[in-house]
């Protein structure tokens with residue numbers, strides 16, 4: 335395995351690990367400005383000039399931020415915050431292979447963070463040479479495999495082509511890939527469908543398997559560690575279904591895993607692909623974790639388009655001027671709303687049905703990365719880290735939870751996402767407007783309504799306004815723009831982490847629950863082997879929970 339080293343980066347990134355957010359001069363400045371945030375509701379609050387001036391674009395996306403509670407002095411303070419924290423400099427070091435996944439002085443993962451290398455393929459001198467070379471090797475394997483599927487060289491035992499693929503994985507090995515597949519289903523190759531099994535709930539696998547002709551189905555088992563309870567359990571369930579149908583799993587099963595993981599056993603799989611320890615699960619959608627499934631569904635060239643879009647946004651994220659870097663600006667607007675205006679949550683509201691699972695992916699990407707309470711030196715944080723992320727597509731959300739966003743007592747900063755053109759271009763003029771126009775008119779109207787509010791003598795019909803929001807607008811949701819959008823949010827999350835001086839790349843907070851679940855499973859096994867077994871002596875609380883839940887009888 336490759337030695338993780340900071341020497342290659344040419345600078346010591348650890349210098350940033352002592353830059354505590356609360357002691358940065360920009361923070362004091364911004365605190366002062368936050369005492370009287372910009373008023374969007376006044377007569378000149380939201381002018382046409384402001385709307386056209388507060389725009390920033392890259393990689394095919396425009397970020398419209400006139401409906402934020404800030405002015406040029408706050409923007410200057412946010413730029414100062416970015417500079418003082420070294421956010422963009424650290425992003426550059428990350429791309430070159432700095433060991434940023436660490437807590438200084440304590441046992442931690444001590445890893446590089448190189449998801450950007452998966453798409454650093456379009457120039458002669460990739461920033462993280464070795465990691466980009468590893469990405470190329472896996473892509474070449476994938477291209478060959480997909481070619482063999484297309485030509486019929488790889489087929490089922492009757493010589494028929496494979497029509498379906500079941501992607502088995504969880505967390506980072508499920509959410510990003512699934513969000514991308516659903517986002518890009520309009521670009522599927524004819525006769526190819528993908529299904530997902532993630533939950534250890536047996537009904538998840540049963541429901542997916544029920545509708546499939548297994549003889550024409552591939553199963554893609556995705557686990558970086560090769561040891562995740564849910565994925566290994568589901569793999570066994572699916573293998574059993576194949577065996578029951580008289581099919582050889584080895585002829586149908588693919589693996590995506592880490593080198594030397596328990597799943598790294600090519601004997602058991604038709605093909606094995608690798609991902610590497612320098613790619614975190616929630617940042618892995620553009621590695622083989624997403625690429626194998628997406629290649630089956632969309633074809634190899636469309637996978638490259640996703641990578642191309644992501645790469646362009648990665649490059650834009652290295653721009654130090656926040657007015658030219660949408661990822662940095664989005665990160666800083668989030669910090670303004672969260673740390674200075676005190677808003678605890680962010681709603682991601684895509685006006686695109688295809689982005690139906692994108693908020694779920696961002697929930698993981700953001701909350702698992704930035705839901706932290708210690709600095710990168712292991713000290714308790716004296717400031718807020720990541721907010722609560724949630725969301726659903728509009729216009730559906732308008733008929734559900736938008737009431738609270740408009741008139742509730744909690745202020746919810748919103749991030750709207752939309753596209754000027756639809757994916758299928760199948761639309762009709764009904765009552766003088768197309769459906770796409772109706773969709774976009776609603777998006778823009780919601781943004782205005784939240785910002786400006788409405789005066790009314792009837793208190794129940796009053797809208798306070800001043801509810802901050804941004805709009806991210808692209809031309810059309812394509813593999814390229816989806817790659818750019820994904821990379822934009824990944825960059826937003828890591829830039830925020832750099833500014834908060836937290837480690838956005840580990841997830842220790844998921845361990846305790848896993849450990850306790852293992853202990854409870856041990857009690858099921860104990861009881862199965864011995865009807866007299868009682869866990870009360872060794873695990874009083876766990877046993878009491880099992881009893882209260884009615885799962886053991888004494």
Ligand code: G6Q
Nearest residue numbers: 505506507557558559562615616
């Ligand atoms: C993501 C997390 C986590 C992980 C899953 C699946 O950053 O580490 O969500 O992706 O636990 O892990 P495996 O891919 O190892 O099965």
